[in-house]
Each structure stands twice: as C-alpha cells, then as structure tokens.
Amino acid sequence: xxxxxxxxxxxxxxxxxxxSAVSRTFTPGASVSEETRQRVMQAAEALGYHVNxxxxxxxxxxxxxxxLVVSEMxxxxxxxxxRALTHELQLAGKISMLINTDRSDGSVDTALRQTLHxxxxxxILLSGxxxxxxxxxxxxxGQRIVLINRDDEIEGPFRINLDDGVAAxxxxxxxxxxxxxxxxxxxxxxxxxxLMAREQGFVAAAxxxxxxxxxxxxxxxxxxxxxxxxxxxxxxxEPPDAVFCVNDLMAxxxxxxxxxxxxxxxxxxxxxxxxxxxxxxxxxxxxxxTFTQPVDEIVRNSIAWLVNGxxxxxxxxxxxxxxxxxxxxxxxxxx
Amino acid sequence: xxxxxxxxxxxxxxxxxxxSAVSRTFTPGASVSEETRQRVMQAAEALGYHVNxxxxxxxxxxxxxxxLVVSEMxxxxxxxxxRALTHELQLAGKISMLINTDRSDGSVDTALRQTLHxxxxxxILLSGxxxxxxxxxxxxxGQRIVLINRDDEIEGPFRINLDDGVAAxxxxxxxxxxxxxxxxxxxxxxxxxxLMAREQGFVAAAxxxxxxxxxxxxxxxxxxxxxxxxxxxxxxxEPPDAVFCVNDLMAxxxxxxxxxxxxxxxxxxxxxxxxxxxxxxxxxxxxxxTFTQPVDEIVRNSIAWLVNGxxxxxxxxxxxxxxxxxxxxxxxxxx
DNA sequence: TTGTACGCGTTATCAG
DNA sequence: CTGATAACGCGTACAA
Numbered sequence: 001x002x003x004x005x006x007x008x009x010x011x012x013x014x015x016x017x018x019x020s021a022v023s024r025t026f027t028p029g030a031s032v033s034e035e036t037r038q039r040v041m042q043a044a045e046a047l048g049y050h051v052n053x054x055x056x057x058x059x060x061x062x063x064x065x066x067x068l069v070v071s072e073m074x075x076x077x078x079x080x081x082x083r084a085l086t087h088e089l090q091l092a093g094k095i096s097m098l099i100n101t102d103r104s105d106g107s108v109d110t111a112l113r114q115t116l117h118x119x120x121x122x123x124i125l126l127s128g129x130x131x132x133x134x135x136x137x138x139x140x141x142g143q144r145i146v147l148i149n150r151d152d153e154i155e156g157p158f159r160i161n162l163d164d165g166v167a168a169x170x171x172x173x174x175x176x177x178x179x180x181x182x183x184x185x186x187x188x189x190x191x192x193x194x195l196m197a198r199e200q201g202f203v204a205a206a207x208x209x210x211x212x213x214x215x216x217x218x219x220x221x222x223x224x225x226x227x228x229x230x231x232x233x234x235x236x237x238e239p240p241d242a243v244f245c246v247n248d249l250m251a252x253x254x255x256x257x258x259x260x261x262x263x264x265x266x267x268x269x270x271x272x273x274x275x276x277x278x279x280x281x282x283x284x285x286x287x288x289x290t291f292t293q294p295v296d297e298i299v300r301n302s303i304a305w306l307v308n309g310x311x312x313x314x315x316x317x318x319x320x321x322x323x324x325x326x327x328x329x330x331x332x333x334x335x
Numbered sequence: 336x337x338x339x340x341x342x343x344x345x346x347x348x349x350x351x352x353x354x355s356a357v358s359r360t361f362t363p364g365a366s367v368s369e370e371t372r373q374r375v376m377q378a379a380e381a382l383g384y385h386v387n388x389x390x391x392x393x394x395x396x397x398x399x400x401x402x403l404v405v406s407e408m409x410x411x412x413x414x415x416x417x418r419a420l421t422h423e424l425q426l427a428g429k430i431s432m433l434i435n436t437d438r439s440d441g442s443v444d445t446a447l448r449q450t451l452h453x454x455x456x457x458x459i460l461l462s463g464x465x466x467x468x469x470x471x472x473x474x475x476x477g478q479r480i481v482l483i484n485r486d487d488e489i490e491g492p493f494r495i496n497l498d499d500g501v502a503a504x505x506x507x508x509x510x511x512x513x514x515x516x517x518x519x520x521x522x523x524x525x526x527x528x529x530l531m532a533r534e535q536g537f538v539a540a541a542x543x544x545x546x547x548x549x550x551x552x553x554x555x556x557x558x559x560x561x562x563x564x565x566x567x568x569x570x571x572x573e574p575p576d577a578v579f580c581v582n583d584l585m586a587x588x589x590x591x592x593x594x595x596x597x598x599x600x601x602x603x604x605x606x607x608x609x610x611x612x613x614x615x616x617x618x619x620x621x622x623x624x625t626f627t628q629p630v631d632e633i634v635r636n637s638i639a640w641l642v643n644g645x646x647x648x649x650x651x652x653x654x655x656x657x658x659x660x661x662x663x664x665x666x667x668x669x670x
Numbered sequence: 671t672t673g674t675a676c677g678c679g680t681t682a683t684c685a686g
Numbered sequence: 687c688t689g690a691t692a693a694c695g696c697g698t699a700c701a702a
Binding site for chain 1: 339340341383385386387388389390392393396398403407408409410411414415417418421422425430431432433434435437438448449451452453454472475476477558562587588590591592594595614615618619620621
C-alpha cells in the first residue's frame with residue numbers, strides 16, 4: 001500500500017470497464033446493467049475505493065456541507081442543539097462543519113468567510129450575528145443561512161425565534177398565583193435580542209399587574225453570573241420572593257447562592273423560573289421549573305428550509321412551554 | 336447577481352491578468368509583483384471571490400479537513416473536548432467536520448467511511464471503536480487517526496489515555512484517610528476500557544489494604560444511572576460510607592439519591608469522588624472532589640501529532656490529578 | 671515575474 | 687446500456 005487514495009480510474013481498470021461506468025454505479029438513480037454494477041462493486045471493495053466528495057462537489061453545484069457556526073458550544077443548550085442538528089443533517093444526507101467563534105477577532109464574519117471557502121450549501125448560526133455585507137455575500141453565492149434565536153432585523157436568512165414575550169407573561173402569572181409580590185429579573189449583560197425580549201416582556205407583564213421588577217444584569221449568561229446576582233439581590237434591603245432567570249444556568253447559580261449563602265428555602269421563601277430546560281434542570285438538587293426550548297422543532301424547521309427550496313417562508317416563531325417542577329409553589333396550571 | 340460562486344477565472348478576466356496570477360496571489364509564499372497582487376486583490380474584493388478549498392484539496396494531497404467522530408456530544412465532558420479541539424484545530428489552519436454516531440446502525444464504521452468520502456486528513460475518535468479493517472483502510476488512505484480514551488489494543492492510530500489505575504489508588508487512599516471502610520464503586524454497564532480500568536484499579540488498590548469493594552454496574556454513564564445505583568446501595572443492608580463514581584454525572588445522581596431520598600449528609604455520612612471535573616462539579620450544590628481530565632493536554636497532544644509528521648510516538652499517557660472540593664472529609668493531601 | 675498547458679477525480683453530455 | 691470527452695476550479699511544472 002502506498003498511502004494514497006484510490007480513484008475511479010483505478011477501479012475502472014481493474015473491473016475492465018470505463019470510468020463512466022464506475023461513476024454511474026455510485027450515482028443513485030443512474031442506469032447500469034446488473035453485471036457491470038457487480039463487477040465494479042467487487043473491484044471497488046477489493047481496492048478500497050470511496051467516492052471523492054470533494055470532486056463530486058466540484059462538479060455538481062452542491063457540496064453537501066452545512067456549516068454550524070457556534071461559540072461556547074459546551075454550554076448545555078448549545079451542545080444539545082449541535083447534537084440534534086448534526087444528527088438530523090446526517091439523516092438528510094448532509095455533513096456538518098463546525099466553526100468555533102470563541103476567539104474575539106471579528107470571528108463571525110471570518111467564520112462565514114470560511115463557509116464560502118468550503119462551498120458550504122448552507123450555514124446555521126447559533127451564536128453571534130454576521131455583518132450585513134457578509135450575509136449578502138453568502139446569499140449571493142447561493143448559500144442558505146439560518147439564524148437561530150438571533151435577530152429579527154436582518155433580511156435574507158431564515159430566522160427561528162421563540163415567543164419570549166408570551167413566556168415572560170406566563171412566568172409573571174405563575175409567580176402571582178404563587179403569591180409572590182417582590183419580583184426580580186436576572187439577566188446577563190450580553191444583550192442578545194432574545195434575552196432582552198424576555199426581560200422586557202417580564203417587566204411589561206408585571207407592570208400590567210401594577211408591580212415593579214428589580215432588574216439586574218451581570219456578566220455572561222452563565223452559572224457564576226447567576227450566583228453573583230443572587231448575592232446582590234439577597235443582601236439588599238428588599239430581597240425578592242420570585243426571580244425569573246434568563247436561562248437555567250443563571251438560575252442554578254442564583255439558587256445555590258440563595259440556599260447556601262442566605263438560607264433561603266425554595267420554593268417556600270423564594271420562587272424561581274428559568275429558561276432552556278437543560279438536562280440539569282431535572283436533577284433533584286434543582287428541580288427547576290423552566291421554559292423548554294423546542295429543540296426538535298427548531299431542528300426540523302431549520303433542515304426543512306435548508307433541503308427544500310421553500311424560499312417563501314422566511315421565519316418561524318415557536319412556542320416555549322413551561323415545564324413545571326418544584327421551584328414554584330402552589331398548584332400547577334397550563335403554561 | 337446570479338446566485339453562483341465566482342471563480343479565479345472571473346477574477347483574472349476582470350484584473351486583466353492570467354488565472355495563474357490569481358492563484359499565486361492567494362497561495363502563501365508564491366512570487367507575484369506587488370502591482371499585479373494589488374490588481375488581483377481589488378478585482379477579487381469587488382467580485383466577492385473566495386478560494387475554493389474543495390478544488391485546492393483536490394490538487395494538493397491534503398484537504399485541511401479533520402473529522403471529529405462523537406456520540407452523545409452534549410455530555411459535558413465531550414462537549415468541552417469538542418469545543419477545545421475545534422478551537423485549536425482552527426488555530427492550526429484545519430477545519431472540523433463533526434460526525435455524530437448516535438444512531439445504532441454500525442455507526443462508527445459508517446462514520447469513518449464518511450471521513451474517507453471527504454478526504455479528511457485525519458480523524459479523531461472520541462466515542463466508539465472502529466473495526467480493524469476500517470482502521471487499516473483509513474491508515475492506508477494516508478489518514479491519521481487519534482483515539483482518545485478508547486483502547487490500547489488497536490494498532491496504527493495515535494492513542495491518548497489517562498492513568499486510570501493511579502487515579503484509582505489515589506481515590507482509595509483518600510477514602511482511607513477520611514476514615515471510610517465500606518467502599519463502593521459505581522460504574523455504568525458500558526464497559527469501555529478506561530471505565531473498566533478505573534474499576535479494576537480501585538478494587539485492586541482496596542484489596543491491598545484488605546478491603547472489599549461493592550461494585551455496581553448499571554445503564555449508561557449518566558446521571559440517572561448514578562441515581563439508580565444510589566438507591567440500590569443505600570437501601571441495602573450494608574450501605575457504603577465511600578463511593579468512587581466512574582464519572583461526575585453518575586456521582587451527581589448518586590449524591591442526589593443519597594441526600595434527598597436517604598437523608599445522607601456529605602461528606603459527614605458519605606464520601607464521594609468522581610471523574611472528569613466537568614463544570615457542574617464546581618457548583619456549590621455538589622462541590623464534588625474529582626479527578627480532572629487534562630483537556631488542554633489531550634488537545635495539544637492530538638493536534639501536535641496530527642500536524643507534525645511525528646509518526647514515532649504512537650501513544651500518550653496522561654495524568655489526571657485530583658481536584659479537592661467538599662465531598663471527602665478531612666485534610667487535603669496531594670493527589 | 672508572467673502566461674500556457676496539464677492534471678487532480680468526478681459528473682454531464684452525447685454519440686454509439 | 688456503454689464509453690469517450692468536456693467541463694468543474696485550482697495548483698504547478700515549464701517555457702517565455
């Protein structure tokens with residue numbers, strides 16, 4: 001063996017047929033006689049031949065590659081989304097390229113440029129937001145772009161968003177039914193549109209009931225920020241009896257601070273609701289009542305739009321139902 | 336715009352030079368005059384040209400693609416590893432293809448075949464184990480293979496393993512120093528070599544001190560299995576006062592069962608040690624004493640072997656130090 | 671330094 | 687149904 005890939009030519013020679021016959025054998029829906037097919041397959045097997053997707057992608061207009069643009073992909077929700085996306089993409093005959101935008105040097109635009117280098121058929125953005133010029137460039141190159149939970153303003157990509165406003169109202173009424181009156185909202189300082197929508201929806205819904213909301217924004221959307229906010233909130237003069245955390249990770253941090261550093265009992269002294277419904281929310285140390293991300297629907301919508309040419313619908317608006325566990329006291333009603 | 340990629344030919348025409356000049360402009364270390372370079376760059380910018388890596392990979396022997404073969408990639412440790420790998424690979428000028436082997440149809444072999452389709456320069460396997468024939472096929476095709484925490488037997492790939500045996504001995508002596516005498520080991524039923532190495536090392540080390548170990552194996556290596564094992568262990572006649580869990584997730588499940596269902600206090604009534612040191616281990620609800628996966632070293636070793644042609648060393652054996660938190664009582668000593 | 675010509679491995683086209 | 691030939695977009699000897 002001389003450490004090199006075997007080509008269709010090699011197979012053709014060995015099988016005693018033309019290169020075209022080999023190509024046809026490996027092209028679904030082409031017309032080959034059963035006899036040549038057998039001969040080709042046999043030779044291919046013996047030589048260890050594999051279709052070169054690079055060359056195939058060069059000929060056809062599509063490469064079969066879909067790029068996933070993500071930062072902080074070890075975050076539970078992101079990780080779950082990436083897992084589901086890659087799985088369904090494979091089922092649809094696509095392959096995923098993972099582009100990590102963790103470092104800070106204009107990463108998203110650089111990443112999107114990478115997707116052009118590899119002639120990706122599409123890009124799915126789970127993090128960040130591309131420059132408008134880059135987006136147009138991708139679109140003009142025939143690429144499809146999906147934005148998950150990012151923004152509503154940018155034109156061209158397919159946008160998937162959740163009804164954060166509705167969720168916020170559901171949270172307020174759940175708190176009120178539990179008898180809570182001192183409401184707080186724990187947000188990160190990131191300022192992503194969907195994060196801000198939850199905050200504003202919560203504040204607005206509370207105001208409808210004549211209640212003010214203490215809003216605290218701090219750091220990234222992670223556990224440690226929730227903990228810091230918890231300390232701020234519970235060492236203040238009027239500590240809240242209900243907190244809506246912008247995601248589950250922050251909720252855990254806040255709960256840990258409240259319980260272990262301030263002796264709060266949940267849900268007796270304090271009600272908490274989160275967002276994402278990551279795996280840890282089901283763990284009995286937290287048992288967090290939280291809004292669930294409809295991951296399957298998100299994935300289905302994304303891929304349906306990628307593979308079908310349905311360029312008509314340009315956005316999807318999905319519902320995030322409340323999962324009742326044990327961090328809101330009282331009786332459960334539908335969320 | 337007619338929804339298509341622009342080629343080097345287009346750029347050449349617009350810049351009034353030959354196509355070779357364009358190629359040279361985008362090939363690092365080629366000789367082009369500053370003037371033509373400028374003209375080419377300008378034309379490329381105006382047209383929105385991007386080098387086609389597929390075609391480039393067709394010419395050169397290497398595609399720049401590295402495949403990551405993973406299952407259950409939303410597991411915290413796996414997710415962290417994937418994040419770190421993609422990040423460093425990008426820094427090394429490579430791009431990651433993510434292959435999800437979650438479904439059960441002979442997945443790993445199918446996955447590895449996919450890596451051949453796209454002429455990947457290398458494959459990194461975080462899950463599963465390939466058939467020997469497939470491995471040989473990849474190797475013969477000039478591909479490099481890295482096995483992370485998988486097996487020691489298979490020949491050809493670069494293997495990265497942890498000193499699970501040493502860790503097991505450290506765990507035993509930590510338990511003994513804390514005054515524990517009724518030892519247990521919580522394992523999954525998966526039976527991966529590294530998982531079994533931890534178990535056997537623990538049992539052997541305990542025997543050296545004249546102690547028996549209650550070994551329980553159940554389900555997958557996840558939270559719920561740990562919980563189930565916890566129930567089994569603490570509803571038994573001789574419940575343990577120390578448990579080594581084969582990974583952190585199982586430790587959390589076991590701790591939650593012990594605390595919330597059996598009223599055990601940790602570390603007063605029960606000492607626990609885990610493995611992986613995932614983010615959740617630092618959360619104050621768990622504060623788990625655990626062995627840390629040297630992720631950075633794993634990544635560095637993998638990539639060093641992939642990009643440099645150092646085919647001499649065929650394995651790395653890394654140390655997993657113990658991180659002391661609050662699930663083992665008594666004084667800390669070096670792990 | 672520049673342009674020409676060829677090859678990389680595949681598919682599409684067309685004549686047989 | 688089959689085989690020859692022309693693309694696809696790029697790198698690279700080679701000659702100019």
